[in-house]
Each structure stands twice: as C-alpha cells, then as structure tokens.
Amino acid sequence: MKKNVNIAVVGLGQIGNYLLNELNTKKKDIELKTGKKIKIIAISAKNPKKKRKFKINKNIFYKNPVDIIKKTNVDILFEAIGYSDGVSKKVVELSLKKKIHVITPNKALIAKHGDYLAKLAEKNKVNLEFEASVAGGIPILRTIKEGLATNKITKVYGILNGTCNYILSEMETSKNTFSNVLKKAQLLGYAEPGNPKLDLNGYDAFAKVRILSSLSFNKKISNKKCLMEGIENIDYKDIDIANQLNFRIKLLGITELINNKLFERVHPCLVKKDSYIGNVNGVMNAVIVHGYPIGESILQGEGAGPGATSSALMSDFLSILRGNIKYPFGLPNIKRKIPLVYNVDQYSNSLYLRFEVKDKPGVLSQITKQLAKRKISVERLIQIPDHKRKTASIVIITHKANEYNAQKCIKSIRSNKNILKNPILIRLL
C-alpha cells in the first residue's frame, strides 16, 4: 500500500461519528505504528445537519455515498450505515469491485451476504474486515482467525447481546418486570428507543453466531433455519425461581459441531450462578471457545457502544495499513464448504418448565402423565401455590429430554383446560 492513504466514512450515526473523531485524533499514532499518512477525503450520511457529538467537516460531505466510490480516489472505506441490504450492500459491493478495502461493523450484512462479498474481496485482492460485527470490545474474530489459527474448534458460545444481558441482570437486581426494565434500558441508550425488537428477539445475537460459526469451523455461512428465541417472554417470576434454584437466566448464542453437523442457536439459558458465564452481568459480552489443543479460552469485554465498536474498526484499519491482506474468512472462499446442518429435533437437553395451573386435584398427575408419555423424566419438581387465586405454579427441571418430544409434550399440555397460560420452557446450559 502506498504511503498516503485516502479514507471515506459512510454513515455518521453514533458509531461513524465516533470513529471519525478517532481517525482524526489518532493520525500520529497510526503513522507511528504503520508508517502510513491517512487523510479522510470523504464522508456521507443521510442528514448532514443532524446534531452530532463530534463536528463533521462539510467540505468533504457527499450526499450520495456512491459518488464517493465513483468520483474520489478512496483507498479504504468504512461502511457504518447498518442495513443488511439496500445502500449498505451497494456501497460495499461497489467499493470491493473498485479495489477499495472495506471495513464494516455491519453484522446483518455479513451474516446475509458475507460469502458473496468475501468472494468479491478475494477476486479484487482487497480486504473485507468485520471485527466490529461481533462483540466490539472483544477481538474475537481476529482471535479465531489468527490467535487460534490451527486449533480445531468444536464449540463457541457466549453472551453476544449486551442489551439483553443488561435487561436480564437488571430484572434480577431490581426485581422488576421486563417492560419496566426495557424502558429503563431505552432511557440509558442500551436499547433502541424506536424498535428494540432485533435485540430482544435474538436476531442480533443470531447474526453474530452465524459469523462465528463460519470462522470457527471454516465453512460457508449457513442459511438454514435454526433455533432462535429471544427474551421477550422472560417473566420476573422465572428469574426469581431460577435464583432460588441457584441459576441465572442468560441469553446465549451457541454454535457447535455435533457429529460434524452445524448446530446454531440463540435462546435464553439457565446457567449456574457460580459459573463464569453466570457472573457476566450488565452490558458486558463474553465469548467462550472450546478448541484443541487450546482447551477453553474465555474473552470478555464491552460488546457495543461507539467506543468498543470503534476500537474494533480501528484494529481492522491498522491491519490493512500494515499490509496484512487476508482472506475475509481465514481461507480461500472456494475451500469453504456449505455446512451440513444438525437436526434440532434430535437435540437432547435438560429443561426448566413452568406451568401455571388451576390448583385442584389431578392437575399435576395430568402433567406428569404427558411428560412420561414423551419420555421426559423429572429431576426436580416444585409446586408453588397461590392460595388467593386458587392457582399454582409447577416448576420442573427435567433430565435430558429430546427437543422434539418436549415441544410436542408442551403443545398437548397447553391444550389442557387446567393450564392457565402458555407453558414456559427454558433450556439449561
């Protein structure tokens, strides 16, 4: 790469704006570490007049980001718009085709079009870097691609969504409801004020799981259906009961190979209170990698926010400036096979089940009969009566139960007129 490097930043929301300030203030440090002189020659955003934390230079502002690619001589472009398609995809695509290196924190884009874009980058011999797309404050992609490069990784899991982890932690400590804590999270800027759905329904964590899978197992990104549940249905009651049973509830993203088949999932999990993952609270992210010969490696740090995200974007930036041209997914695109996918129906796991029932004779027996029919065996059972309402909560921790059987069983129990609400199922880690 030549000594003077031209930079463009497209998208000036919280992240793009913070990044721009980092680029401006760290020019000297960057030159020291890479020998390159950087110049920001173009920026673009929907609204140039929006109030921003750091001032932007309007002389280099482009209304249409495509003009930057067509009309300027940019070498490295940051895409910080954030859509999985539309202008985000267009800008990245055109840049790679024009031999411009691209850096992006856009997990939705990479999870959906990563394979195609990686191929494009490889063909044009430029970098496509996306460290910031998964757990910004944790250099986990670099760790998998480089630090653990020759390990045989078998499982990666962790807390990949700080918003959900904050909400679950806060529900526990403040003994408050989901909706109240969500409001608080929105006020604090941890959850989007308008539409927090992509965080809460597990989609955000899931896009990250897909990226982690493809890097960890050297496969193409899977596009098959998978197990995805969010935290919208977590009741304070479950957090409270879990607590009494010495568990905490965490939203985990998990990817593993079972008999060489890929099993990706995002769902709430009951984790032991005295486990490492049970003690990662608040907006923190944590990732645990199982590999050989490494054993178990743990990484923890801030997952989101403009600071942590910029830190990851800057690490990608320095990697490019240092001339480290690499395959975006660590090996040539043509060598990455489409993964075989594990059938979730075959999966067996211990479960936490909660049934809200009428407090009258025979109900418990109706439930246990259904469980027995589906070969689900009970490890622990607690019945908590609500004398006022003449109802009871029946909480069951099962031995390992087959997923398909468990879903069928819950469906039949749900149809029982003595069952007052949809049963709750939370998997144990």
Next chain:
Amino acid sequence: MKKNVNIAVVGLGQIGNYLLNELNTKKKDIELKTGKKIKIIAISAKNPKKKRKFKINKNIFYKNPVDIIKKTNVDILFEAIGYSDGVSKKVVELSLKKKIHVITPNKALIAKHGDYLAKLAEKNKVNLEFEASVAGGIPILRTIKEGLATNKITKVYGILNGTCNYILSEMETSKNTFSNVLKKAQLLGYAEPGNPKLDLNGYDAFAKVRILSSLSFNKKISNKKCLMEGIENIDYKDIDIANQLNFRIKLLGITELINNKLFERVHPCLVKKDSYIGNVNGVMNAVIVHGYPIGESILQGEGAGPGATSSALMSDFLSILRGNIKYPFGLPNIKRKIPLVYNVDQYSNSLYLRFEVKDKPGVLSQITKQLAKRKISVERLIQIPDHKRKTASIVIITHKANEYNAQKCIKSIRSNKNILKNPILIRLL
C-alpha cells in the same frame, strides 16, 4: 514469501516435541489457510536419544543448532531451548542476521534481549514472534498489538503463572501446607521437579510483565529494579484468614502507568472472593486490560503446557506464512523510548499485615503505636489467640498506606522482642 517454506525446530523438550507433531499433522490445514507448503528440514536437541512423546526423524537431526543456520536453507526457525542467554540467544541472533524468521516461547530471552533482537529483526526485515512467551493459551500479545491497536492502554494485570495459581488454589481447597502442595504440583507436572524456583519466586511472571509493559505502553523493555515477590512465604494460615475476610490470595503480575511512569510488579495479592480474578483457579491464566476507549477487556485460558504453547507458536507461524511482516513490538524500534520508572516508595495501597506475638499486655499497643508513627491507619483488626502456646496472631487490614512507610514500620516492629516471627505483608488489589 515463496511457496515452499523450510522449517527448523531447535530444542525438543516437551514444547518442541509437541510442536513438531503439530507441524507434521497440520500441514494440509496450513496449506489451506496460507497457500504455503511447509517442510521440516532440520531439528536439534541436546539428546537425540531421550524418550519423547512423539517420535523424531533422526535423518534431519543436527547436534549443533548453529549448523542448521550455517548449512541449511531454513526460512523459519523455532527456538524452544529456553535460556535467556547462551545457545538460545546465539541461535536467535544468528538466524535473524541470516534473514531467517524466528518464533520463540522464550520469555526469559525476550524480557532480557527483546529490544536488541527486535532491532536485528527489523534491520533484516524478518519477523521475531513471541506470542507463546506470555500465557500460551491466551493470544494476549496479538490482542494488544493488533486487536486493541489504537487503544490507550493504562493498566494490564493478571494471573500469569499457572503453577503458582495452582498451588494457591490447592492450598485453599485441600487446607494443606505450601510444601505439601508443591510436592503434589511437581508430581502432576505443574512445577519443575528439580528447580521450581523461577516460578515460585515470581521471576517467571515478572518476565511476562516486562513483555506486556513494552507492548502495552509502546516503550522499550525496562531494566530497572521493580517490586517482585513470590509465593514461597505464603502460609496456609494467611489463606485461611483471608478466606474468613472474604478474600483469596493470588499471585498477580501488574503493570501500569502512574503519571506516565512505569510501575511493574509481581506479588501475592488479596483479591475479593466474588471478583472475576478471585475465581480464576487452578492452572488457568487470566489477563485484564484497561484501555480507552475499550474499557475493561478480560482474556482467560490455559497458560502453559505444550498444547497451549504450541497453539501460540502456530499462530505466530501462520502470521508469518500469511506474509504479515510486522515490527516485533508493534512499532519501529527507534520510536520506542526508554520508559520513565515509578518510584515504588511513593506507592500507596491497602495492606494485609499479620504479626505473630506473645499473648501479653501491651503488645497490641506497641504495634499500633508503630503504625500510627508511620501514618498507617487501621481499617480492620482481628486478634486470634492461641491459648496453648500463649501466643496470638494479630491481623490488620490497613487503609491506603505508603509503601516506604510500611516497610520501615515492619522493620521496626520486627525488632520488637514480643514479635515471634517475621511479620507477613500482603497487598490488597
């Protein structure tokens, strides 16, 4: 780098031997990820006949490792002998001069001669890589150099010696003495059977601290005296009392900038039982990085053992094969300044003090008088009598106390004839 790459491994102890097997079994994976065909063309060790876990190919054996450098066409050399000087230094030095890339897990060598060797590598445009020198299973050097490249790091600390952490954990759980647990550690292969001193006296952790400092703060490696204490004097009694006070004792390596001055230290620390670091037990290593804008990042993994160490060596190896030529310490040698060093006498910290005293009137007052004289104020005081022996243990947790004053104070208390043993001082984290 050319397509066919010739490798040499010098030193075939536990690590070198394991590495050799990894190189042999992962040739395909390496070619897939880097496009390079590797060939091991030379090996060397003190004793070719020693019984090893994996067989060695005697046709490529050299008695004198210098011959490998002089007579073969090696591209990348692994140094796994392990001395800070002597043949280790000679082999690395000659290799770099002959434009051979060097990879080493040798912390003693890097902590002592890292600056000189880095200069040599830079001059000859080859890599000198030493990821495995600090916490093998944790890619911490790569994380600091690359993953957190533009962060302003202010402090790095952690559990850097698995042997010491195992001994302290095991003393707590088995309620056993230091010497008994050390014997067990030696049987299990966690501590060297012959001379475990370099682990136990803190030197091993200290060499790692020096390497972490220079990378984190972009300075030359310091050669100034620093605070170094091992775990040889930790009594089960202190572990037990700490436990009652809700603390654990951990040997920590800590490096930080205080008013832009480098403060490096290794010593046992009282850490809260419910803290993250208080729950890293057994042979695990953990490193915590404070930086801006990253906040706090945590990395945990196996610290030593041939598997973890080989994983780190292999990551360095792939980095070189991928063509990532880099400054060994992340920036040009000439730009790395000699660090200013913090005067430990100025340091203030809370302390745990234990005095074994004759159980007679006035002794406590003699101690507290000395403390007051040195402006050391008591936060908590426990006196535990031993009626049989007519002695008592006086345990004091102080408020922040000046290091110089504390040492002076202990010296004067020690000379008191009512004090039966050398007082114990352990710093709080």
